[in-house]
Amino acid sequence: MKFADVIGNDSVADALVSMADSGRVAHAMLLYENEGSGALALALAYVQYLNCSNPHDGDSCGECPSCRQMSKLxxxxxxxVFPVNKGPKSSDDKPTSESYLKYWRELAIADPYFTEADLQKAIGIESKNGLIAVAEAKSIISKLSLSSVSDGYKAVIFYLPEKMNQETANRLLKMVEEPPQKTLFLFITHAPEKVLQTIFSRCQSIRVLxxxxxxxxxxxxxxxxxDTEELTTFMDLFSDLLYAVTSRDLTGALECGEMMAALESREKQKAFCNFAAVCIRKIFMIQQKLPQISGVSEDENLFYEEMAAKCPKGFCMRSVANIEKVVAMIDRNVNSKILFCDLVNRMFMNI
Structure with a gap:
């Protein structure tokens, strides 16, 4: 992927090009974003630029052997490296990213702005939590111990390092601290506060807007x-919930909670929660008289203006905090019916 193909975040792209051109390439970098903002696209464009044989005008050429290989990943x-688990698309007892690399490539080439739920669906583990286990660290250390095939950089792109456990981080620590020459670690996270401090503290952090x-x-x-159909389903469910809560219709609100719990997988439930949190932040921005940065489109404006008027002060921030707690509990396999019933009750009490 070329920088010219990346949508948005021109300032981040310019900063990455400047680093590469000046030779000040950080050996460990953490790109943190709201899900789907383009951190992976930027990482791919950056690595392609670093290894391009004929870069010009602040971008890779897209035609040299290295660029052609990058275009196919x-x-x-x-x-x-990305979170995995056992599933029908791999027969490995202890699967690693290598076990699902074919599906990763297909997804990332088609849509480098994919979500965690998209990845879970692509590799066939929708009903399980993805993990970055210690076998992954062993595999990467082994790969990086080999000589570079080209004269360029060796790079490891970690998608969602917050899914890494302590044992994995400990195995990787020395390699991240003292990598082989011209070796680059790029970590892409949606939750920087959940990245283990041993990894986070050794990275140069860049905010992807x-x-x-x-x-x-x-x-x-x-x-x-x-995906478009899913967003429509999520929006319908979210609007039904907000209308029920703001009209003091507890029965209707609880029915929405049951529908959330009935979503087909934990990843789909988390995807809805993340969607709802984004929507509530839009309401908050309108309440703060900041519609220009709310991200609300013209056809959505009527709904969000109405909700901004109906939701009392403090409702949005408390609701987002409660939603984030639900996401954390889903990761711990807490009963979803209990979680969403409790969430709806809390939202109802905060109106």
Missing amino acids: IHPDVHF PLTKEEARRVAELKPEA
Whole structure:
């Protein structure tokens, strides 16, 4: 991927190009974003630029052997790590990212703005929590101990390092602290506060900004039709919940809670929670008289203006905090019916 193909975050792209051109390449970098803002696209463009044989005008050429390999995500010196688990698409007893690499490539090439739920679906583990286990660290250490195939950088792109356990981090620590020459670690996180401190503290952190309305529209055009249908389903459920809560319809609100709990997988439940949190933040921005950065489109404006008027002060921040707690509890396999019933009750009491 070229920087020219990345949607949004031009300032981040410019900073990455400046680092590469000046030779001040951080050996460990953490890109943190709201899900779907383009951190992976930026990471791919950065690695492609670093290894390009003929970069010009602040971008890779897209035509040299290295660029062609990167366009297919088959560069021999670029490795990918992401949360996995046992599933029908791999027969490995202890699967690693390598076990699902085919599906990762297909997903990332088609849509580098994919969500965690998209990844879980692509590799066939929708009903399980993905993990970055110690076997992953052993695999990466082994790969990086080999000589570089090209004269460029060896790179490891970690997607969601917050899914890494302590044992994995301990195995990787020395390699991250003292990597082989011209070796780069890129960590992409949606929750920097959950990244283990042993890893976080050794990285240069870069904030990837949320997309503007127009940028989000362009990204949405990349999404398969099924994703668009899912967003419509989520919006219908969220609006039903808010209308029930703000009209003091407890029965209707609890019915919405049951529908949330009935979503087909834990990842789908988390995806809805993340969607709802984004929507509530939009309401908060309108309440703060900041519609220009709310991300609300014209066809959504009536709903969000109405909710901003109906929701009392403090409701939005408390609701987002409660939703984030639900996401954490889903990861711990707490009963979803209990979680969503409690969430709805808390939202109802805060109105």
